[in-house]
Amino acid sequence: MQRFVVSLLLTVLSLSLYAKEQTRQILRLPDIPGVEILMCDFHMHTVFSDGTVWPTVRVGEAWQDGLHALAITDHIEYLPHKEDVKGDFNRSFEIAQNSAKALNLTLIRGAEITRSMPPGHLNAIFIKDANALQTEDWRDAVKAANDQDGFVFWNHPGWTGQQKDGKARWYQEHTDLLDSNWVHGIEVVNNDEYYPEVHQWCLDHHLTMIGNSDVHNPIAMSYDPVLGEHRPMTWVIAAENSPQALKQALLDGRTIVYWQDTLIGKEEFLRPLFNRCVSLSSSELNFTESSTILLQIQNPSDLQFTLKAENPPPGISYAESIDVPADRITLFQIRWDKKTPLPDLLQLDFVASNLWIAPGKGLPITFQFMTK
Numbered sequence: 001m002q003r004f005v006v007s008l009l010l011t012v013l014s015l016s017l018y019a020k021e022q023t024r025q026i027l028r029l030p031d032i033p034g035v036e037i038l039m040c041d042f043h044m045h046t047v048f049s050d051g052t053v054w055p056t057v058r059v060g061e062a063w064q065d066g067l068h069a070l071a072i073t074d075h076i077e078y079l080p081h082k083e084d085v086k087g088d089f090n091r092s093f094e095i096a097q098n099s100a101k102a103l104n105l106t107l108i109r110g111a112e113i114t115r116s117m118p119p120g121h122l123n124a125i126f127i128k129d130a131n132a133l134q135t136e137d138w139r140d141a142v143k144a145a146n147d148q149d150g151f152v153f154w155n156h157p158g159w160t161g162q163q164k165d166g167k168a169r170w171y172q173e174h175t176d177l178l179d180s181n182w183v184h185g186i187e188v189v190n191n192d193e194y195y196p197e198v199h200q201w202c203l204d205h206h207l208t209m210i211g212n213s214d215v216h217n218p219i220a221m222s223y224d225p226v227l228g229e230h231r232p233m234t235w236v237i238a239a240e241n242s243p244q245a246l247k248q249a250l251l252d253g254r255t256i257v258y259w260q261d262t263l264i265g266k267e268e269f270l271r272p273l274f275n276r277c278v279s280l281s282s283s284e285l286n287f288t289e290s291s292t293i294l295l296q297i298q299n300p301s302d303l304q305f306t307l308k309a310e311n312p313p314p315g316i317s318y319a320e321s322i323d324v325p326a327d328r329i330t331l332f333q334i335r336w337d338k339k340t341p342l343p344d345l346l347q348l349d350f351v352a353s354n355l356w357i358a359p360g361k362g363l364p365i366t367f368q369f370m371t372k
């Protein structure tokens, strides 16, 4: 116990040596009753495989980026630094553990099973012993992860290192994995790549949508927050902020992938999020004074939305596309031609084009107004 306290103190001290000016990003989202949105990155590397940073640096970066949880997933089969960096497959997790505790982050033990296609690369997280994943046959590695109650997902299926045209392909091996219930999710997004085929597979096979950085170098070399850039994240819609609730939500497929300016996920998760971010200044349109009405679209969140108009009703006109920036109120002008009679209940249809509920399909949004 004493040893643990001393090592925790040393961790806090070593953090504080450089932490004086460190800050954590806060991404403001609306409160959704009964759930916590946990921001996670489940795929990253350290010097213990082919990454270039020490494990504690990954924790510091995750804290700065506003994450709640991270998994360090060093390769099992690819260890280019092994002559210089000794340690077994659990070592990167063990080294990072105290830093995560000190910063109140959930650190998940993980590893990347790194095989040729098929089946390609698979991450196993929430495992208990990464060393057991070092096997001759890839099936034994995936079985070992499942025997440990791990959550397994298929990484970057369209990675050009394994698919020259960048197109993800489903093989018999993946059907076998699915039939055995040995794979639970797929990366729809890896780093700067989005795989539309994978997005559809997740919907068809009830696999959890995952988005990760797969970062190898310091994260700041890839994403500049000053330019508004951020690493891809998996937002897990959990009952509470605990490792158990996080894992359960992953198994239940309760995720949203946050990639560039886009949110990718099931309609059932994206709709309540949008509805709690965006509201209109009025639900009435009274054209008695003027044929033009200015409404205000409020968005106090840190998310931005793009709304594309769909089939405006007869006699009514407004912008074809409305940008709803983060933390702003946006004017929304609606015109009536005064000739076309209006229904009592006027419905304006849009598509939120940066909220993807299926490949190429944005979230349909309807604003309803009383016209009397």
Ligand SMILES: [Zn+2]
Pocket (backbone or CB within 6 Å): 112, 114, 121, 155, 156
């Ligand atoms: Zn990989």
Ligand SMILES: [Zn+2]
Pocket (backbone or CB within 6 Å): 043, 044, 045, 112, 214
């Ligand atoms: Zn990787």
